[in-house]
Each structure stands twice: as C-alpha cells, then as structure tokens.
Amino acid sequence: MSTPPVVRVMEREARVLARLWRGMVFSTLLSPLLFLAAMGLGLGGLVKAHTGRVAGLTYLDFVAPGLMVASAMQLAANEAMWPVLGGVKWMKTFHATVATPITAGEIVVGYVLWVVVRAIGASTVFFVVAALLGAVPSAWGVLAIPAAALCAGAFAAPLAAYSVTLDTDLVFPVIMRVGVLPLFLFSGTFFPLSQLPSGLRPLAAMSPLWHGVELARGATTGTLHIGADIVHVLVLLACVGAGFAWGRRTFARRLTS
Amino acid sequence: MDPLIEARALTKRFGGFVAVDGIDFVIRPGEAFGFLGPNGAGKSSTMRMIGCVSPVSGGTLRVLGMDPAADGAQIRARLGVVPQEDNLDTELTVWDNLMIYGRYFDLPRAEIRRRAEELLEFVQLTDRRDSRVDPLSGGMKRRLTIARALINEPEVLLLDEPTTGLDPQARHMLWERLYRLKQDGVTLVLTTHYMDEAEQLCDRLVIMDAGRIVAEGSPRDLVATHATREVVELRFGRAAEQHAALARVRTLAPRVEPVADRLLVYTDDGDATAAAVTADGVGAASVLVRRASLEDVFLILTGRTLEE
Numbered sequence A: 001m002s003t004p005p006v007v008r009v010m011e012r013e014a015r016v017l018a019r020l021w022r023g024m025v026f027s028t029l030l031s032p033l034l035f036l037a038a039m040g041l042g043l044g045g046l047v048k049a050h051t052g053r054v055a056g057l058t059y060l061d062f063v064a065p066g067l068m069v070a071s072a073m074q075l076a077a078n079e080a081m082w083p084v085l086g087g088v089k090w091m092k093t094f095h096a097t098v099a100t101p102i103t104a105g106e107i108v109v110g111y112v113l114w115v116v117v118r119a120i121g122a123s124t125v126f127f128v129v130a131a132l133l134g135a136v137p138s139a140w141g142v143l144a145i146p147a148a149a150l151c152a153g154a155f156a157a158p159l160a161a162y163s164v165t166l167d168t169d170l171v172f173p174v175i176m177r178v179g180v181l182p183l184f185l186f187s188g189t190f191f192p193l194s195q196l197p198s199g200l201r202p203l204a205a206m207s208p209l210w211h212g213v214e215l216a217r218g219a220t221t222g223t224l225h226i227g228a229d230i231v232h233v234l235v236l237l238a239c240v241g242a243g244f245a246w247g248r249r250t251f252a253r254r255l256t257s
Numbered sequence B: 001m002d003p004l005i006e007a008r009a010l011t012k013r014f015g016g017f018v019a020v021d022g023i024d025f026v027i028r029p030g031e032a033f034g035f036l037g038p039n040g041a042g043k044s045s046t047m048r049m050i051g052c053v054s055p056v057s058g059g060t061l062r063v064l065g066m067d068p069a070a071d072g073a074q075i076r077a078r079l080g081v082v083p084q085e086d087n088l089d090t091e092l093t094v095w096d097n098l099m100i101y102g103r104y105f106d107l108p109r110a111e112i113r114r115r116a117e118e119l120l121e122f123v124q125l126t127d128r129r130d131s132r133v134d135p136l137s138g139g140m141k142r143r144l145t146i147a148r149a150l151i152n153e154p155e156v157l158l159l160d161e162p163t164t165g166l167d168p169q170a171r172h173m174l175w176e177r178l179y180r181l182k183q184d185g186v187t188l189v190l191t192t193h194y195m196d197e198a199e200q201l202c203d204r205l206v207i208m209d210a211g212r213i214v215a216e217g218s219p220r221d222l223v224a225t226h227a228t229r230e231v232v233e234l235r236f237g238r239a240a241e242q243h244a245a246l247a248r249v250r251t252l253a254p255r256v257e258p259v260a261d262r263l264l265v266y267t268d269d270g271d272a273t274a275a276a277v278t279a280d281g282v283g284a285a286s287v288l289v290r291r292a293s294l295e296d297v298f299l300i301l302t303g304r305t306l307e308e
C-alpha cells in the first residue's frame, strides 16, 4: 500500500494547486489563448487573404500546435526557475523534505513530473479550444498533448537542475529573454524553419521546442512521419534523462552538503 | 542499554574548513542530550549529520544502530527534526503542513488526520488549523515545526536551537512541551546557546567550542567538576578601575575571570570572598554572590562567554 516517494512529492504540489487553482488556471491559460486568437484568427485571416497557406496548411492549423507546445515550454521554464529557488533558498521547503525518508533525487524527479502534469492540463484545455476553432483537422490530434508534455519535461528537468544551484533569481529574467523567448519565436512555432536564413536552420533544429512542435503539428494535421517522429521523441527524452541525471547531483549537493 | 546514537572521531569538513573536529559522544534511549556552545561551534553541523542530511567527512556515526551513509532514508523515517531555521511550507495552511509532511513519511491519510488533531492540541494551535503559516508568531511557528516533527511518532527528536528568538513565555511553554515528550519516552537531542535551557532540559550535555567537545556530563556534574560552588561578581564604575583591580583580586582567590563589564571570582565560599574583597578595598561598585552555572563552566574552559 506504499506510495512511491516521487508521487508523494507531487502530492504537495497538488495541494498547493488545490488552494490556488483559480489564479494558476487563469495565468497559465490566458496568454496562450490570446496568442491563438491574435495569431491564428487575426494574422491567419491576413495570411489567407494574401498567400493562402503556410507549409500547405491554413495559418490557424499551422500555428495552433506550435503555440500549444511553446506554451507548455514557457510553463515549464517558469515552474523550473522561481519555485525551485524558493524551495531551496527562500521558503527552504526542500530542506524540510529531505529530512524525511524522501531523497534529494526524488524531489527533483517528483517536482519535474508535477510540472509535466500541469503542462498536460494546460495543453488539454488549449487543445479543446483549438479543436473547437477547427484547428485540429486530424483525429491523431490528441497525440499533440503528450508531445507538449514531453517538451515541458525536456525543459523543466535541466532548468530545475540548474536553478537549484543558484543563490539569487537575477539570472532568471535573462534566461527568459535570451533563451526562452528566442526559442518561442524561432522554433517553427509561428513560421516554418525554411523562412530562416539557411545558416540558422540547423541551430533552430537543435531546439527541443522545434522537436516538440514538429511532433505536435504532425499529430494535429495527421501528417505523422514515423522515422522523424521517433528521432523527435528520442531527442526530447534525452533532454529529460540528462536533466534528471544532472538534477539528482545538483539537488543532492545543495540539500545534503 | 545500547546507545541510540554513537559518534567516534566524528568529523565534518567544508572544503578545507573543519567545522566538527573529531568528536565522540553516546546518546542513550530516553535521555535528553544537549550540545551547548557559541556561534560556529559546530552544533548544527553535528545535528545535520545525525539527521542524515549531511555526509560524514571522517570518523564513524551510528544512528539507531544504522549507518547514515547506507540507511539514511530508514533512519530519517524514525527521526523528528526541528531545524535551526523554520522551513514551514508558507504556501500551505497549518493543517496542510502536517498532512503533507505525514505523507512524506508515507503514512495513511486517516492516520495523519488523527495525529494532526492530537498534535495541534498538544502545541495549542487547534484554533489556527486553517490559517496560513505566514501570519503566525515566531513562537507559533516553532510549535508548528515541533508538531510537524512529531507526525511520524519519532523515537528521537532533533531540536536545533528550539527556542532562539522567542520571548520568555513562549520559551517556557516549549520547555514544558518538550518535558512532556521526554516523559513519554522520546529521546531529545538539542542544541542551544542558552545555559538555562541546557540546565532545564538536558540530562547530559557536551560543551562544544570551535568544533571540539571541551567537557561532558550532567549540568550539575559539569558545574561541580569545572567550576567552584559560588561566584562573586564584581562590577566597577569604569573599565580602567576594573583593569586596575584585577591583579589585587587575583591575590584573594585562585580563579578570576574578567568579562566585558565585570570580574567573576570563583570561590567555594562566596560570602567570605565577598567580605575579603570589600575589606581589601578594591573599590567595586557592586558585589554579588551567586551559585556557579554552566555559563561559568564555559567561561572557565574556553575563556569566553557563550553569547558574544
């Protein structure tokens, strides 16, 4: 009847959510849905009037999966920065947790899995709205949700591993502006990589977000490419695995010195 | 009885810095054991090693018959920890702090609810159960931290400076709760730099200074062994007078310790020494005779006061 330690770590986060869910739902969903309205409908209408299609898709169909996964990435980045530093530095709740049978490694894994659960929740709502707007032509579309979740994990794991080593949050806004925002804009989210200068394309293709967006777009538009998709999944899983391996070390070093 | 906690040449290094320098101690079931010492003595470092959240750098440590390096999680399952700094979960209510902490020990929810009711009663926070943690007073937070540490019904309770920063009333209330736990058979291990706390709570204690143990025993034995029965405190109007009087006073008693604002004269007969000092005309502005305490033991052993 025992519950895995990682799940017990997630229970704490679930309880915080149970208290604060209204604010959290609002703040995690408002921005992606506004983007969907502005880009998919507003800009999409313009694209339709001028050039018709993007990569063979209506602009709404093109941008919806991109926004869905990019929002999951942003959620993951946020949750893997400030709250992690809070747990180790401000509130020090992680220190309280390692005094119990839970280990530092279980804290990082449980926390990141919780971020993934939240990404699943946010992506599901986004998905339903996008489907109602007619932006999900394929029945395979639901697979975009696990794609977004995997992408969230690929960002959350290494970022949490890094955040726990810090003493101030000064670097977080820099990461947001210099790391997350460029990825958000240039990972095939709003336009295909073919629009980028050819020198930059391989760089953009290294972005975990691009792999996530490709997977999700393949799903919502029903254009799955098994070989390429396996590579996308493996790249994202590698980010999660590397993040966990690194996080186990950084969390242990910080919490049990 | 088999020791509950046993340390041999226990050492903690941070880089090149030695925070705990080869200490030995044995803590037996049911006793209240204290680490008394000034800032930086290595008390918290020792407590964190016992709590299996800080790897031992040298020597051996056995807790509950197990090795912290190998069996950390099993040991921690049977410990309660009140850290020096409160680390309550400020995103949760008082009640949820206990519920979640109980879940970390994998206790069933119904059982945690039962214990949480009892513990809130025990620390007199029942009427604050739905409050958030932030608005609680320092004493209430400390009591909640103790309740949280008891959620797994630990055999050993580790308390790192349980009452630092609390007002006298809050402190006495905590002492009373800790005393009741001890009556219930919980082994208490605590650190403090208050000698009255050590005297009130500890059956046995070690005095630490700069990473080493400088003395060990019951409060009464420590005073009997290292101090005299009584102390005469001489206060002077000006520091220069005190300085000038030191050599004179030293001819009247074997042991005199100057501290910031007074001379402490160690003697077995305080009244006689006070009379001698007055007759000799050293010019003290006030003369006070009192019993020797742990504070004096510390001063005699290290040449420093506990709180400076």
Ligand SMILES: Nc1ncnc2c1ncn2[C@@H]1O[C@H](COP(=O)(O)OP(=O)(O)OP(=O)(O)O)[C@@H](O)[C@H]1O
Pocket: A257, B014, B017, B018, B019, B037, B038, B039, B040, B041, B042, B043, B044, B045, B046, B084, B193
């Ligand atoms: N993580 C750490 N890294 C480096 N040095 C440390 C670390 N933790 C403690 N120290 C050093 O080890 C020494 C002992 O610290 P410790 O916290 O054990 O003392 P203490 O007796 O608990 O003091 P206090 O009464 O102030 O709480 C101090 O000099 C402290 O600066």
Ligand SMILES: [Mg+2]
Pocket: B043, B044, B045, B084, B160
């Ligand atoms: Mg300390």
